[in-house]
Amino acid sequence: MRFCHRQGLVGGGVVSGHKRYRSRSIRDISGDIALDCVSLAAVSLIALPGDAAISRVLADLGGRLHADRAWMFEYDTDLARFRNTHEWCARGIRSHVEDLQDAPVSMIGWLQRSLLAGKAVMIDDVSTLPPAASALRREMLRQLDRSVLSVPVFHGGRLRACIGFDTVRELREWSDAEAAILAVCGRMIAEARYGAPDVRRLARQDSAPLVYIGHGGTIRGIPFDQIVGIRSQRNDTMVWLDDGSVIVDRRPLAAWRDLLPQARFPSIHRTAIVNLNHVSGLDKHAGAGFHWQVRLRIVEDDWPVSRQHRKTVVERLGL
Numbered sequence: 001m002r003f004c005h006r007q008g009l010v011g012g013g014v015v016s017g018h019k020r021y022r023s024r025s026i027r028d029i030s031g032d033i034a035l036d037c038v039s040l041a042a043v044s045l046i047a048l049p050g051d052a053a054i055s056r057v058l059a060d061l062g063g064r065l066h067a068d069r070a071w072m073f074e075y076d077t078d079l080a081r082f083r084n085t086h087e088w089c090a091r092g093i094r095s096h097v098e099d100l101q102d103a104p105v106s107m108i109g110w111l112q113r114s115l116l117a118g119k120a121v122m123i124d125d126v127s128t129l130p131p132a133a134s135a136l137r138r139e140m141l142r143q144l145d146r147s148v149l150s151v152p153v154f155h156g157g158r159l160r161a162c163i164g165f166d167t168v169r170e171l172r173e174w175s176d177a178e179a180a181i182l183a184v185c186g187r188m189i190a191e192a193r194y195g196a197p198d199v200r201r202l203a204r205q206d207s208a209p210l211v212y213i214g215h216g217g218t219i220r221g222i223p224f225d226q227i228v229g230i231r232s233q234r235n236d237t238m239v240w241l242d243d244g245s246v247i248v249d250r251r252p253l254a255a256w257r258d259l260l261p262q263a264r265f266p267s268i269h270r271t272a273i274v275n276l277n278h279v280s281g282l283d284k285h286a287g288a289g290f291h292w293q294v295r296l297r298i299v300e301d302d303w304p305v306s307r308q309h310r311k312t313v314v315e316r317l318g319l
Contacts, residue, residue: 034181037064041185045192051086054189058163059088061185065178067165068093072153072189073100074161080105081277085161093168096143101263102277107135107318115152116159120183122174123148135318140166147172151182155190163189211259213239213249220247224264228278229296229303230256232271242278244298266316268294269306276316 037060044056054072062070072086081104087097105112110133114121123129126145129137140148145166153161163186165178210221228240232253239247249256256273265273274294281295283302292305294313305313 033064034177037061037181038184038188041188045188050193053192054086055088057185057189058086061182062088062090062165065165065181067149068168069096069166070164071097071166072161072163075105075159076102079159082108082162094144099143099263100139101261103263103316104276104318107139107315109318110136111150115150115162118152118154120149120151120179122179123150124173125171135315138315144168146170147174149174149178149182151179151186153186153190155194160190160194161186213247224260224275225277227260227265227275228299229272229274230260230265231273231303240296240299242298263316266309266312268309268313269304272303274303279317282313282317 040060041057044060045053047053048056058070058072061067068090070088071084073082073084075082081102083101083103084097084099087095089095100107110130111121123140124147126137126140126148129140143166145168147167147170148164150162150164152159153163163182165174165182210223211227212221222239222241226242228242230240230253231238235250235252237249237251237253237256239249241247253271253273257267260273264276266276267273274296278297279294280297282305283293283295286293286302286304292310292313293302294305295302
């Protein structure tokens with residue numbers, strides 16, 4: 001391909017590319033280093049609990065292969081959203097693991113097509129990504145990424161996650177060997193994480209975080225996913241739930257901003273917070289003044305988006 005990204009099947013095979021950036025040849029990282037990376041990954045996945053094992057694997061890989069970040073994100077069951085789950089950063093490199101939580105896959109749509117096809121994607125220069133990857137390029141540049149290697153993680157014939165490397169301090173031409181090492185370690189991670197039932201993982205799924213609301217003399221615990229949106233009304237806050245009900249809460253909207261994960265619940269106005277999972281539409285030309293409004297599931301009226309929050313809304317929706 002003309003753009004400075006290259007694609008290769010995860011199982012191996014030579015990928016074409018231009019020798020324009022600082023790179024490590026296949027010969028540099030084959031043999032002992034490759035064997036060490038895979039062996040250490042296997043030992044970590046056997047000896048440590050699930051999340052700790054993955055974090056150790058990423059730290060070993062990132063350190064030995066001289067990346068600035070090593071990371072993993074996972075998909076939901078419908079492959080509609082993804083979230084960062086694990087990250088290792090070299091000294092002095094900023095972490096972004098908390099930034100993308102329940103992000104729409106449309107944000108990485110250009111990348112997603114290759115991952116679904118079982119291909120590693122080697123982006124040697126993020127700044128040269130094509131227009132079709134504008135949302136992805138914008139997010140990578142926000143994180144100061146210069147070169148990115150992404151490898152899909154499958155289990156049971158289904159795409160479950162993606163692992164990869166970033167470089168921040170210099171451009172990097174990724175090698176087939178680096179992609180192959182990540183692919184092998186990704187298969188081991190997949191077997192450990194998605195193979196035999198993991199009691200700790202199942203327990204986490206059954207204990208979704210709750211936010212507690214006092215209502216009618218009782219206190220009700222509500223999972224985050226059931227909250228559609230929140231608006232302030234005088235001294236109270238109105239909370240819309242996915243069953244169509246609306247609850248009045250005595251806490252100010254500012255308190256809700258501190259309670260809810262901002263990656264999933266951005267402010268769209270000084271008086272409103274929405275759950276991105278329940279946004280069904282965005283109108284950029286509402287009314288004579290071309291005001292922006294979002295449409296929420298089960299909520300009859302559209303909610304306004306103030307000018308200062310437009311950029312956040314667009315980025316979080318992957319537009």
